[in-house]
Amino acid sequence: MNIKHIALCVCLIGVGIGAIYAAEKETDITSFYEEIQLHNDLKIKIKNAPLKDTISKQNFDIAGIKIGSSIDIAKKLKSINSKYKIKEFDKSIPRSIGTSVNGEYGVRGEFTTSPGMYDGDVFTISEDDYGKVFYLIRGQSFQEKDYLSIQAFYDSIFEKYGRPSYVSGPTILVWFYDRNGEQIFRAANSSEKQFGGCGYMTKIDFVFYTPPTESTIFKKCGREIRVYPHIEPKTGLIMAFRIAMINHKDVYDKIEADRQKLIKETKGNRPSL
Numbered sequence: 001m002n003i004k005h006i007a008l009c010v011c012l013i014g015v016g017i018g019a020i021y022a023a024e025k026e027t028d029i030t031s032f033y034e035e036i037q038l039h040n041d042l043k044i045k046i047k048n049a050p051l052k053d054t055i056s057k058q059n060f061d062i063a064g065i066k067i068g069s070s071i072d073i074a075k076k077l078k079s080i081n082s083k084y085k086i087k088e089f090d091k092s093i094p095r096s097i098g099t100s101v102n103g104e105y106g107v108r109g110e111f112t113t114s115p116g117m118y119d120g121d122v123f124t125i126s127e128d129d130y131g132k133v134f135y136l137i138r139g140q141s142f143q144e145k146d147y148l149s150i151q152a153f154y155d156s157i158f159e160k161y162g163r164p165s166y167v168s169g170p171t172i173l174v175w176f177y178d179r180n181g182e183q184i185f186r187a188a189n190s191s192e193k194q195f196g197g198c199g200y201m202t203k204i205d206f207v208f209y210t211p212p213t214e215s216t217i218f219k220k221c222g223r224e225i226r227v228y229p230h231i232e233p234k235t236g237l238i239m240a241f242r243i244a245m246i247n248h249k250d251v252y253d254k255i256e257a258d259r260q261k262l263i264k265e266t267k268g269n270r271p272s273l
Helices: 003-048 073-080 150-161 248-265
Strands: 085-088 099-105 120-127 133-141 166-168 172-177 223-232 237-247
Touching (some): 073 085, 073 099, 073 120, 150 223, 150 237, 223 248, 237 248
Antiparallel strands (some): 085 099, 099 120, 120 133, 133 237
């Protein structure tokens, strides 16, 4: 092979690589614009979603289990999905709060690396020391025949929970309420302070559905709802979604009351020197 042949081969390889790169870039750009369009469509839906003024008018429940209710958790979980395997979380977890029970059906992988591949359902419920539900998180993943349309999904979400406080990325929805029950909406260039003390980045475990600990609680926040849908790229349908809600206010008040009580009880303690 002479130098001309080698040069021609190099040139052809370069063209081929360039074509592949261009195709990848085109796909990336197409995907990018589809994501932007989805975000814009969602913002329009949010703008048209109904407002719900206070917590008392809000549907703070998942599958009929309300924040603040007193229930037999294991029994209630079984009534929601009879296929659940029920387990209670270990109370010795550092800084754990109250009692937490988990119901799980299906393969755990669908909620971590490959959502939507299996028919799965995970639900964790936590109650405080007074037996009141303060935390709910559920993840559902569907077989292809049971995928959800984006339109129906968001219509149902907005009908139940009202207009979200903001949308994170193209699809993640967040509702924040202050300690007085008023909904907080995101302002331009918002910071955590502009969310009334509610954390901009959540500490809720959306991977393993573990119960919250004291570090999950924001002391200046009232309540929080988050919805994470997973869209199957080929069909544009929702193949799985995760939803969580937490009552920061009541839990923090209980933690703080216990702390003040302990401070008072140990006030007279002195070291033996």
